[in-house]
Amino acid sequence: MAALLGIGSSSYGPLTEVILSASRELRIGIDIGGTFTDICILEHDGIVAVGKALTTHAEPAAGVQAVLRDTLAEHGLDAADVATVVHGTTLVTNALIERRGAHTALITTEGFRDVVEMAREHRYELYDLDLELPRPLVPRWRRFGVPERILADGSVAQPLDEERLRMLAGELAAEGVEAVAVCFLHSHVNDAHEQAAKRVLQQVAPGLRVALSSHVNPEIREYERASTTLANVYVQGLAEDYLADLRVRLRELGLRHDPLIMLSNGGVAAIEVARRFPIRMLESGPAGGALGAVAFGKANVVPDQLAFDMGGTTAKLCIVERDRPLITHTFEVDRVYRLRAGSGLPVRAPVIDMIEIGAGGGSIARLNSLGLVTVGPESAGSEPGPVSYQRGGTQCTVTDADLVLGYLDPERFLGGAMRLDIDAATAAIRQQLAEPMGIEVAEAAWGVHATVNENMANAARVHAIERGQDPAKLPMFVSGGNGPLHGPGVAQALGCPGLIAPPAAGVLSSLGFLSAPMxxxxxxxxxxxxxxxxxxxxxxxxxxxxxxxxxxxxxxxxxxxxxxxxxxxxxxxxxxxxxxxxxxxxxxxxxxxxxxxxxxxxxxxxxxxxxxxxxxxxxxxxxxxxxGPDPKSRLRQRAQQAGSDSVRGSRQAYFPQSGGYLSTPVHDRYLLAPGSTLRGPALIEERESTLVLPPGAECRVAEDGSIHVEFATRQGASGEEHQ
Known part of the structure; x- marks a missing residue:
């Protein structure tokens, strides 16, 4: 896949040596994101190799196989030495959003088939007369009520009408229904009727996949329980096929063990568990970023953090308290109104408690009806991508703005494996933003950059305060391909005391997977x-x-x-x-x-x-x-050669607080040895991301390769300074 896309993996820094050994044990994390598929290979003493390729949505398992094969071959690594593969994917989330699941029916207590559509009658936008509500996974004509009733204390008020259920099962099979969710009233207290229903359905129609709410989500609250059970069985067949295909493809490469699957709660599980409960994979990718924050926080004695992950499509933020990310048990999928809470399908499953907004490198920038810059939530993704990707994208994006501002090197994006077209990005911003507003291109590009930073800072501020935290007292941990680039601006807008940028930040989710216990x-x-x-x-x-x-x-x-x-x-x-x-x-x-x-x-x-x-x-x-026990591998960058000059040139980068474009030194992150210190402005580049060090900020490199940034002044995203 990497060769087809023109984006191969490259060495993890020019000084990394691969020492071949028959006894070596490699641990690999692979994360499929909305724009990129990331891979990180770890040995006991640090990172061996990383890779990043554009995601191939049509055949994700084949993409995983290709990027893993290419990365192993490029670094002379043997698949037989791979002890563990931990995998996270957006497959389940995308299937729910795109409605690509099974032909599903819902069976409920008679009189309750409309629970999934009535929901809680909550208006997330009180005064919107054209309020858009989430569309149920199952239309009304495939929702059925059967006579039965169990009371809240578990006693049976009306026996299950099994004859009616037999007739219904035959009709469902004849109509080509593939999966059925059964959610009876109060089944979390007494599941006898649901178990009986499953026996009847499988007797009459053995080809039906049946999910019981008392098995998937044995909790109080009928609407959430029904929605969760539906979501689980709706994508279960798709998840089973994907995981079976992935297992076979990895064995074809010579791997000896089945992959472990990253779950949304920050743990990993065997394939069999993921097959039974695919909804627990919903937020597996973002969970890796939070786990990476925990691992580097422990190594640097930073127990409380604001973990910020910004990729190509969305940005996520979560609170880490006492070396643990906060966990919630309710998550919404497919929010139909600008990622607004209450506008999505609720799923009751343990997930790391994070806020997500439509702000990534591919987020589209435009002018609203008032002539002001707005960014997202729509994203160009990887297909067609930003204008500068030269893949057919025509609308200017955050990445195009960052390129025009000088924060990205057009010749060294992804280590030089992908060239960015700065002229095309400049022309798009001029035509779509600068000329209509009557301002210079640089000012328009900064408007995009500052707007997305302020949007993320506002969302982060509310998220932290609602959880009893003051963001001004928490250091920010940045990850994702765009986290180190935008993180400093977001951190300064929040008044954070500092920032931590780990090594391999652009693929940190895949690295964080390797710190997760079963x-x-x-x-x-x-x-x-x-x-x-x-x-x-x-x-x-x-x-x-x-x-x-x-x-x-x-x-x-x-x-x-x-x-x-x-x-x-x-x-x-x-x-x-x-x-x-x-x-x-x-x-x-x-x-x-x-x-x-x-x-x-x-x-x-x-x-x-x-x-x-x-x-x-x-x-x-x-x-x-x-x-289970925490893995013993250390998340760290291997030691670099002390005394090497990390500066590899300079370029013009835009810092409005200093008057505009400045000649800014560009540092090779792989040549920054532990103990090194720098003062901004500076650009610190690694293959997958660029850390923007603003004027006046100082940083030092820790023993594990992470970079710790301290800000001289508190600074808003617009560039205005505050003492």
């Missing part, structure tokens, strides 16, 4: 007030989930002695409509008092106020995470 999350809904919970019941509930999680990890090859468990509860005050997740200890005689204390602490941290006294607390859901 992990699986389980949940049970059992509503009760805390003071009413019997200790033996609590202990049995957690023990049952622990047994299930341990078996899944053991089947994936994790020794039982290495498995650890983390317990949490979703809790709220009686009468509240929303809950917070609270980590809790093992059950003992003092368990209720300790849980009450931890809940009060979490409440105060989240909302900035002391929890009210004398109000009863209730539990909605019980959660357990089974986790």
């Amino acid at each position: 992990s699986i999350d389980l949940v049970r809904s059992k509503h009760a007030e805390l003071h009413e919970v019997r200790l033996d019941v609590a202990s049995e509930l957690f023990a049952a989930m622990a047994g299930e999680g341990a078996k899944l990890l053991a089947d994936s090859g994790v020794p039982e002695a290495d498995i650890q468990f983390e317990r949490s509860l979703e809790m709220r005050f009686v009468g509240q409509g929303n809950e917070i997740e609270v980590p809790v200890p093992e059950v003992d005689t003092n368990w209720r008092a300790r849980v009450t204390e931890v809940f009060a602490e979490q409440y105060a941290h989240r909302f900035g106020t002391v929890a009210p006294a004398g109000v009863a607390v209730e539990i909605l859901s019980w959660r357990l995470t089974a986790r």
Whole structure:
């Protein structure tokens, strides 16, 4: 694939030596993104090689095979030495957005088939008369209700009408339905009717793929449970075919082990787990960036960070607290209104809690009805891509603006494997932005750059504050191909004290995959007030989930002695409509008092106020995470030659706070040895990304190769300075 696209991988720095050894163990991370497919190869002492190629959406498994084959061959590496491959993909997300899943039906309790369309009747934009709502995965004519009723306490009010279900199963098979989601009322309390329905459906129509909500998402809240079950079974066939194809293709290359699959919660799992629960792969790529932030944060004793990842299509940001990214259990897919919360399909699955906005290198810039620059969320992606890619793109993008501003080298993009057309980018910005606004091309390009920075800073500020954090107190960790380029501007707009740019930032998601432990999350809904919970019941509930999680990890090859468990509860005050997740200890005689204390602490941290006294607390859901040991590989750049001159020239780069274009030194990142220091303005280039060091900023290179930036003044994205 790399050869076909004209984008081959290259050596990870001119000083990297590949030392052949029969006993070497290589660990490989591969991430398929919306624009690029990234690969990183790691050995015990650091990064061996990286690669980046344009994503081939039509045949992603073939693309993975090609980029892996080419990277191994280019660096003289043997596939037989590969001990682990960890893979993340946007396949599931794209299938849901593009509606490329199975011909699916929904079976519910009679009278409830419209739950997935009625949703919660929430208006995410209160005064929009033409409000656009997410389209259900299953149209109304393929949604069916059957007579049955289980009450909230688990008792059966009306038996399941199995004869009606048999007739329905025959009709579904005759109509060519491939998959069925079954979501009965209160099945998270008593799943007897759903299990019976599955038996009937498989007897009558054995070719149907059947998903039960009590298996996929055994939690309270009917709409979210139905939506999650539908999404899972809708893409399950596609995911199974893709993972089977990937397994075969990697074996053809000579790899001895099946790949592990990155999950959205920051853990990895065997292929069999991913096949059963493909919705847990939804945000697998962005999870890698957050895990990379954690790994480099630990190495540099930075436990709290703002992890910022900006690629070719979107930008994501999450909070890292005490060396852990925050986790949420609700995620929205296919937001139909500018990535606005509430405009997408809800999925209940553990994901790293991040905000996502349509701001990437391929984001399209245009003038709105007021004549002002707007950027995104529409993206040119990799097909056709920015104007400067010379692949048929005609609308100017963020990458085109960055090229005109001098931040990117047109001859050395992706290490020189892809040439950018600066003349075409300049002409597009002049015609589409500068001339209509009556300003110079450089000013228009800076307007694009500053606008996207300010958009990301505004979103990040709200995200951090809603989670009880002050962004001005958190250093920013940047990753993605455009993270080091735009991160300094976003960090200064937020008032962050500094910034950390890791090595191989442009492929950091694939590198972060290699720091992820085997992990699986389980949940049970059992509503009760805390003071009413019997200790033996609590202990049995957690023990049952622990047994299930341990078996899944053991089947994936994790020794039982290495498995650890983390317990949490979703809790709220009686009468509240929303809950917070609270980590809790093992059950003992003092368990209720300790849980009450931890809940009060979490409440105060989240909302900035002391929890009210004398109000009863209730539990909605019980959660357990089974986790294997952390991988031992170190995420670091191999040591470089001390004393080498890192400057390889200079070019004109635009810094409005210093009056415009400045002659700016360009440094080869691979020649910056640990302990090196620089003062801005400077451009620090590696193959996959460029770190823009603004005037007045200073940086030093840490032992692991990461670059730590400190800002002299707090500076807005527009270039205005604040003391």
